[in-house]
Amino acid sequence: MADIAPYQISVSDAQIEDLNARLALAKFPDELDQAGWDLGSPLADVKRLVAYWKDSYDWRKAEAKLNEFPHFTTSIQADGFDSLTIHFVYRKSNVENAIPLLFVHGWPGSFHEGLKMFNKLVGGDGSKDPAFDVVIISLPNYGFSEGSKKRGFALEQYAEVCNKLMLKLGYREYVTQGGDWGFYITRAISLLYPQHCKATHLNFDYGTAPTWSQYPLLSLQHAIQPYTEREKQGLKRSKWFMDEGSGYRAQQSTKPQTLGYALADSPVALLSWIYEKLHDWTDNYPFTDDEICTWISIYWFSTAGPAATLRIYYEATHSWNDPKNKVTRERVGDWIDHVKIGYSHQPQELRVLPKTWIRKLGNVVFEHDSESGGHFFAFEEPDQLVKDVRDMFKKGGGAYGVITGRNGYNESAKP
DSSP, rough: OTEEEEEEEOOOHHHHHHHHHHTTOOOOOOOOOTGGGGSSSSSSHHHHHHHHHHTTTOOOHHHHTTTTSSSEEEEEETTSOOOOEEEEEEEESSSTTTTEEEEEEEETOOGGGHHHHHHHHTOSSSSOOOEEEEEEEOOOOOOSSSOSSSSOOHHHHHHHHHHHHHHOOOOOOOOEOTTTTHHHHHHHHHHHHHTTTEEEEEEEEEOOOOOOTTTTTHHHHHHHHHHHHHHHHHHHHHHHIIIIOOOOHHHHHHHHHHHHHHHOOOOHHHHHHHHHHHHHHHOOOOHHHHHHHHHHHHTOOOSSSSGGGGHHHHHHTTGGOOOOOOOOTGGGSSOOEEEEEEEEEEEBBBOOOOOHHGGEEEEEEEEEOOSBBBBHHHHHHHHHHHHHHHHHHSTTTTTTOOOTTTTTBBBGGGG
């Protein structure tokens, strides 16, 4: 289509020079004797990463590597909001009748999270290993997509943009994959567009214990089946997150603008704020300094700026203020009949919940307990996530054949 255009990431020299000047002028706090990760990002780690980012890291090299993937932009308008230029990575598989799959990231992630899986998913053989047409979106306000300046851009609007992107690419039917905000957004897509979204694979636990009035069978299972050792450890992990790791969420859900000044002005503030999550939310993933700097640089050089990425927390939390919204953060936990669900469970996710809680979401046709992995599962364990997605959609899998016809693809709409 005419308004789907190839795109190359191209950060200006002036932006890089500005970043390096700010890093050179960094002023660091002190810290307590024997301070640890329980207090936040350690001073020595942050100083080392700032020095590496300024003196050794090569953004141009990272930029060239990112540009090896096929990037595009297009304009999409959510109802009642201005049109936005949306960035996405996209490739059609060479396999006929490949399954259209939309990957949706969260915070503090980006399109970058999904790139390790991209070529693997595209390159299946179409029989034993299902092949996918893969779309990795930069959500509005993230990466190289524009952001909305109008209040009220919440889960419903993110879902609308995602669905319109898939329709614009010619897919009348598709499947989704997501974690973090990708969980909430893909669930919103399932609620709003079940005629288009036929299945979703998730890697983010969500739910509460089933009630007898709404879920009698699940409640019976919950009552008579003791928790497994994995579920017991998972509930401990969940309690740690709520007690010790969720302060960021309270700030971003209530006063994002105040925090935004620090993240927009200081690359050190941005680095320390996100680096803490990269450490605490993963399963001892051995991040290289280059990986960390690329992760943070995408936020620093993003089109809408790093402060814009926080706004989804406020808008999704306060969407109940707008009677026009059909989707709230709570409603994504409702039972959904018509969209098949697959789940990968990681031991170091932020919430690791009993299976009976998860199964309140709807027709769960696939589950896998991973031996390792945390919140950034697509980046930490891409091969396992690719296997899980393929197992869900292959012949004999719970979501086999969910896409009808020629995968609902409209040849006239391809870019």
